[in-house]
Amino acid sequence: xxxxxxxxxxxxxxxxxxxxxxxxRVTAVRLRVGRLAGAVPELLVTAFDMYKKGTLAExxxxxxxxxxxxxxxRACDEKFEVDDYVFQCVACGAPDLEILSGTDMLVESIELExxxxxxx
Ligand SMILES: [Zn+2]
Numbered sequence: 001x002x003x004x005x006x007x008x009x010x011x012x013x014x015x016x017x018x019x020x021x022x023x024x025r026v027t028a029v030r031l032r033v034g035r036l037a038g039a040v041p042e043l044l045v046t047a048f049d050m051y052k053k054g055t056l057a058e059x060x061x062x063x064x065x066x067x068x069x070x071x072x073x074r075a076c077d078e079k080f081e082v083d084d085y086v087f088q089c090v091a092c093g094a095p096d097l098e099i100l101s102g103t104d105m106l107v108e109s110i111e112l113e114x115x116x117x118x119x120x
Contacts, residue, residue: 002038002039003039003040003043003044003046003047004047004050004051006039006044006047006105007044007047007048007051008051010029010031010048010107011051011052011055011057013107013110014026014029014055014056014057014110015055015056017110017112018056018112021112021114022114022115023056023112023113023114024056024113024114024115025056025057025058025059025060025112025113026056026057026060026110026111026112026113027059027060027061027111027112027113028060028061028063028109028110028111029048029057029060029061029062029063029107029109029110029111030063030064030065030107030108030109030110031044031062031063031064031065031105031106031107031108032064032065032067032105032106032107032108033064033065033066033067033105034067034069034101034102034103034104034105035066035067035068035069035102036069036099036102036103037067037102037103037104037105039105041064041066044062044064045062045064048060048062049062060111065108067101067102068081068082068101068102069081069082069099069101069102069103070082070099070100070101070102071087071097071098071099071100072097072098072100073089073091073092073094073096073097073098074094074096074097074098075089075092075094075096076089076091076092076094078090078091078092079100082097082102
């Protein structure tokens with residue numbers, strides 16, 4: 001499963017952030033997933049839940065936020081969202097589009113629990 005290696009990369013970021021902030025635990029992760037990122041959100045969640053066992057994110061939930069594919073027409077400068085993978089300008093019909101967003105994955109936020117937060 002391709003998503004497993006993506007999640008492994010995500011955990012490197014989580015562990016680094018937790019160390020940086022002296023956190024004991026990761027409680028939630030929000031991940032922006034572009035529609036052209038090459039990853040299925042449901043499979044990312046499945047992979048995350050498999051991977052988190054025994055880690056500092058054991059009780060964390062992965063929340064995926066879908067990011068639409070935004071493009072710009074190089075012919076007329078129109079900016080619009082691409083649906084159904086039809087890569088043609090909605091204004092002038094040109095096929096020469098620059099993709100502005102929707103092709104990558106990005107950690108939007110990480111919720112950490114530090115010792116100060118722990119209830120006594
Ligand atoms: Zn155009």
